[in-house]
Amino acid sequence: MKDRERTDFCTICRKNTGYTLKKRNIKKVIREKEYIFNITVAICNECGEEINIKGLIDKNIQEVDKQYREYEDIVSIEDIKKLMKIYNLGKAPLSLALGFGEITITRYLLGQIPSKEYSDIIRKALSSPTYMKKKLNENKDKIAPTAFKKSMEIINKLEDLFSISGEMVSVISYIFKKLEEVTPLMLQKLLYFVQGISCVLNKKPMFTEDCQAWVHGPVYPDVYELFRDFKYNPIEDVRFAIFDKAEEHLSKEERIVIDLVIDTFGVYGGKILEKITHSEIPWKSARKGYEDNIPSNEIISIESIKLYYLRQNEIYDFSSEEGLRKYIKNILNN
Template sequence: MAGRRRTFCMECRKETAYALHKTLITKTIREKEYQFLITTAYCKECGCEVGVKGILDYNAKEIDEQFRKAEGIISTDEIEKLGKIYNLGKAPLSMALGFGEVTITRYLAGQIPSKEYSDIMRAALSNTKVMRELLESNRDKLADAAYRKAVSAIEELDALFSVPSKMLMVISYVFEQLGEVTPLALQKILYFVQGLYFSKYEIPLFDDNCQAWVHGPVYAEIYDMFSSFRYDPIDDPRFELLKGKSTNLNEKEREVINLVVNTFGIYGGKVLEKITHRENPWIDAREGYLENEPSQEEISKEAIKDYFVSVRTKYDLNTESGIMDYIHNMLDQA
């Protein structure tokens, strides 16, 4: 549908320019009525709907995605990630889940799973314990090589996600809100979440301690988890396992994370690094170190608390505008 956006209009009897719009349609699927927003093309000259190459396939994809969302059905992308996460091909994955040998192949070709089978796949996608139980239940259906590969993948995943659960909840929620984030930016966002939560409630949101590295405050375990991405956005099917872990965050915790995401979160990692380099917790912990000299000096939670409590006396940290005032002031000094 991309390109010069011209097509033949049956009403005008000539090639004309067209525009794309969203149209609400009603369809009945399995004796149940649904409403879908699909993309339609209209002639710019007469306003009539026109046909565009590829639009019917695109509409089918739109309807499929919206239907699955409405019914809570797993997507084909998620099913693909399930196989990648546990290092299993289509047939072995089907057998490991307790399905027929060609079931996953059919699902990846577009067949919509039942809610029961969808829930099984979703559970395995979000919890390695569930997948391990399924593997053991269906052990006799799997070749030894496939079984060992899946067990090895589970062990690697469990090691990767061995950080405290509260930190994983916060990371999961940040991913949900931002969609895309680099390891550097994530580190600073976690630090600011801790700082703002401290300033408001005078207790830490999570117990993890950060260190004063050259590029600002860093949570070492989180660095290890995402180090392979360096300065690139975090994108790996394994991190699908983080989805949904944020559900146990309470309203107070979500409120503070939202404030940070909507303010600090609009900046890149290097900008956030500059801000932390103007703040006392990092500066004091780096005392005696050269500018680019590595260190693993701990930034105490007490230092973070004291600093952000003092910031709250000057800025309204309960509002996005107050936080933005603080950010602008720190960047002006950088």
């Protein structure tokens, strides 16, 4: 079925005509500085002139606003909303907590662009729970005790995040971005597989943390503590919006590794992934001398993971999804 043509009234042709949405650059001077913005325009299919269609002006305003903020490195409205969600603070309490006037955040949410100074404060609070704690303590007397207490409880939990390396945070962020649902058990196993495949394809581990040989497979203890409240349920909490965009620090080669793991191991649930790790030498060797249900904190060394996956790579070729799927199938069928 052919798509219906978009039509609207063309003031040049003096009738309804079809139009095509295109992009074009415009120059705009803001505070005595010239910018070039790329906006959407509707072009008449008959005369080639621009048509004013419903909603396009609003879209252009949004496009210019977004690009201006990017030019000047200013936080977006979505960044501010995210900060409110992470720390469970309303507009006025957040304004006061950051040391702003009471209605400052309200004005920003309505579209007023923050100064660079205030934008930097918001961005720092968004990326650093420790900085947010500092601002909260500085302005404690300006906000309600209940709001202060709730925010401090969230901050204390979030600070645990920064016991994890930046590389680990980036990998977790990328996994969250690519998969709709991730349980703590599934996350632990995916991190372990990422480490193994990285040792093969990139000749180095993805992160420096060691995992331990727990009853239910390899576990990174600091990651476990961060998400333990979710148990076997998917990780869903606005607090972890702080992970957003951390994946931007990953290199192309690192993303290739994580994509391979997600597209192969990531199609299985946590219990199946646990079963796979229970069949692998690194976990089995670290568990020697322990009954199945006896806890242990024995380290699964990065070197043992590397050696094991290098050997398996010679058999299956882990540079492709096909090789990884063959490996997984072979383990699950034995």
